[in-house]
Amino acid sequence: MATRDGTRSAGADTPPGAAGSRPGRPGGRREAQRRERLKELEDAALRLFLERGLDTVTIDDITQAAGVAKGTFYRYFDDKAALVDALLEPVRRELLAGMEACGQALVEARDVEAMFDAYRAVAAVIASALLQYPGVVRLYLQESRGPAAGARTQVVELSRLVARHAVEITEKAHTHGLLRPIRPAVSGLAVVGAVERLLLAVLSEEAIGNPLELPDALTTLVLDGLRLPPEGSRPRRRKLDGGPKRP
Amino acid sequence: MATRDGTRSAGADTPPGAAGSRPGRPGGRREAQRRERLKELEDAALRLFLERGLDTVTIDDITQAAGVAKGTFYRYFDDKAALVDALLEPVRRELLAGMEACGQALVEARDVEAMFDAYRAVAAVIASALLQYPGVVRLYLQESRGPAAGARTQVVELSRLVARHAVEITEKAHTHGLLRPIRPAVSGLAVVGAVERLLLAVLSEEAIGNPLELPDALTTLVLDGLRLPPEGSRPRRRKLDGGPKRP
C-alpha cells in the first residue's frame, strides 16, 4: 500500500480543468472539494461499518477505502465517534421531527381515524428516511442495541430517544381511551421492536415480499392484531389507500 | 489461529478428552477445577461483553478479569468466537427445542385455544432461558443484528434460526386459517421484533413495570392488536392465566 514515490494510487479524481482556473468566489472550489472529500470519507466509512461492524473498522481502513491519507481523516473528524455522529445527523433530525409531529397530532386526535393518520405520518417519515439514507438506517438498526460506548454512543442515544418518543406517543393515544389497557411502555416498545425488525429485514434483503405492502400489513398488525376476527363480528377494516406513495 | 489439534470449538464442547488424551475421571479434582476455570472465564467474558460489546473486549481483558494467565484461555478455547459459541450453546439448544415443539403443536392445533397454548409454550421456554441465562440472552439481543463476522458469527446465526422458526410457526398457524391475511414472513418477524425489544427492555432494566405481566400483555397485543374494540362488539377476552395451568 505504501506509495513511496508520492503518486497516489487511488487518488481523488482531479476535477476537469483544474490547473490555472480562476479563483472563484467564496463558496467556490475549496468548499466543493471539501464536501467531496467529506462524502468520500462518509461513504467509505458507512460501507465498511455495515460490512464489518463499527468496532472492527479502523481509521486506516476508512482512509484507505476513501483513497485519502490518514491525516486527512483527522482534518474532518475528531475521531470515529464524530464521524458516526455526522452520519447519523440527518436521519436523527428527520426522525425526531417526525415523531414530535406525530405526538402533536395525537394530542389533538379525537377519534380512531385521526390516530390512524398520525401513525401513518410517522410511517411516511420513516419511509422517507429509508429512501434517502438506507445505509444510515441500517447502521442504526445494526448498532443501536450494543453497549453505549465509544463510537456506538450516539447510535444508542438515538435508539433511546426513539424509544422514549414511542412510549410518549402511545401514552397520548392512551389518554383518549383508544387503546387496550396495556402499559404504554410495553405496547410502545413492542411496536418499535416490530417496526425495527421489519426494517432490518427489508434493508438486509431478507425475503419478505413487497416492501410497499409493509405499512399496510404493519398497521393492521398493530391496530388489529394477528388473530382473524370471527366472521362478521366486525366490519372489515377499510382498505388502506395506496400506502407511502405520497411525494 | 493455528489449531494444533483438530478440535473445533474446544473446551466447553468437549469436557472429556479434549486433547485426545484419556478422559479425566468424572468427579475427580482435575475435572472439578477444569469446570471452575471454565466458569470463571465464561462469567468474566460475558460480563465484559455486556459492558463493552463483543468486539472491544480483548483476550487480555478476559483473562485478567477471570484472574488467570493469558495462556490459560487458549487451553479452553480456540479463540473468542469459540468462547461465544460455548456461551450461546445452552440457550440455543433450549430455544430451538422450544420452537420446534411449538411448531409441532401448531401443526396439530385445530382451534384458537390450541394455538394460544402453543404460543404460551414458547413464552415459557423463553422465560425459562431468561431465568437461567439472562446474561446470554442479553448478549444475544445486543449482538445479533451486527454483521456476521468474527466472534459475532454464531450470535447472528442463532438470530437467523430464530427468525426462520418464527416464520415457519406463523405459516403453520396460517394453514389453519386462524390469522389475518398477512404474509407470515412479515407477521412472524414483527412478533419476533416485538418480543426481542421487550426482552431487551427487561434485561436492560428500562422502566417497563412488572415483567410478569409481559406475557399477558404481549399475547393480547399480538393476537388482538392495540386498538380498543368498540363497546360490546366482541365478548371480552378471558383473562390470561399467567401461572396456573390446566392439567
Place this chain on the structure above:
DNA sequence: AAAAAGAGTGACCAAATAGTCATTATTCAC
C-alpha cells in the same frame, strides 16, 4: 507574480493485541 492561507500527506511513535511456548506448578496413578 508572489505571498499567505488552507488542505493533504505518510512516516513515525507509543500503546495495544492475538497467539506461542519454554518453564514451572499441580494432580494423578501406582
Place this chain on the structure above:
DNA sequence: GTGAATAATGACTATTTGGTCACTCTTTTT
C-alpha cells in the same frame, strides 16, 4: 513417595492501531 501426565504461567514476537506533525502541494488573496 515418586515419576508421569496435565495444567497454568507470563515473557515474547508479530502486527496493528489511533493519533501527530513537519513537510509539500493547491487555492486564494494581495
